[in-house]
Amino acid sequence: KQEVTQIPAALSVPEGENLVLNCSFTDSAIYNLQWFRQDPGKGLTSLLLIQSSQREQTSGRLNASLDKSSGRSTLYIAASQPGDSATYLCAVEYGNKLVFGAGTILRVKS
Amino acid sequence: DTGVSQNPRHKITKRGQNVTFRCDPISEHNRLYWYRQTLGQGPEFLTYFQNEAQLEKSRLLSDRFSAERPKGSFSTLEIQRTEQGDSAMYLCASPKPGRPTGELFFGEGSRLTVL
Numbered sequence: 001k002q003e004v005t006q007i008p009a010a011l012s013v014p015e016g017e018n019l020v021l022n023c024s025f026t027d028s029a030i031y032n033l034q035w036f037r038q039d040p041g042k043g044l045t046s047l048l049l050i051q052s053s054q055r056e057q058t059s060g061r062l063n064a065s066l067d068k069s070s071g072r073s074t075l076y077i078a079a080s081q082p083g084d085s086a087t088y089l090c091a092v093e094y095g096n097k098l099v100f101g102a103g104t105i106l107r108v109k110s
Numbered sequence: 111d112t113g114v115s116q117n118p119r120h121k122i123t124k125r126g127q128n129v130t131f132r133c134d135p136i137s138e139h140n141r142l143y144w145y146r147q148t149l150g151q152g153p154e155f156l157t158y159f160q161n162e163a164q165l166e167k168s169r170l171l172s173d174r175f176s177a178e179r180p181k182g183s184f185s186t187l188e189i190q191r192t193e194q195g196d197s198a199m200y201l202c203a204s205p206k207p208g209r210p211t212g213e214l215f216f217g218e219g220s221r222l223t224v225l
Contacts, residue, residue, distance in 0.1 A: 046216075101152050
């Protein structure tokens with residue numbers, strides 16, 4: 001069964017701290033992996049997309065890595081800000097569908 | 111605004127009633143997905159369209175659920191004889207054309223509450 005797990009389920013950090021969110025997946029035959037952000041009651045916004053042949057992607061203060069062989073991805077957020085507070089979801093594409101983790105709820109305190 | 115539009119944004123209905131949600135994806139995107147998300151969980155795949163063809167359906171999509179994309183543009187998701195367990199956010203998404211799949215654009219979702 002294709003499963004995606006995210007750890008931790010929730011994280012609270014002071015403003016300015018660097019942090020890492022973790023994602024693991026059971027089936028390594030992936031097309032790509034995406035990280036999304038979701039604000040309460042809203043849809044999902046794509047943050048970073050890593051193709052299966054890539055090792056990492058960067059956008060501003062965000063860096064995502066992918067290790068297919070170990071079935072892991074990390075999302076690194078540098079110099080966190082209160083505006084980063086949201087739920088972060090990892091999704092792995094298999095064939096015609098994405099399988100999502102349950103997300104990490106991030107709170108950045110000012 | 112991702113360019114994917116969903117209506118209605120909120121729907122409250124009584125158990126046993128039928129509801130229909132509409133999704134208008136980005137015009138040049140030929141693939142369209144429906145997902146369902148319950149509180150505290152990630153989205154779960156429901157169904158997938160390539161143009162007007164429904165190519166894959168999840169086992170979550172019982173026979174009370176039907177989805178269509180009649181002209182390969184907008185899509186509708188209908189739930190018949192709603193049950194309280196159907197209460198969730200229903201999300202529509204479309205990726206840029208081509209393979210491998212690129213960035214996925216989600217709508218704001220349609221939240222269903224079944225009383």
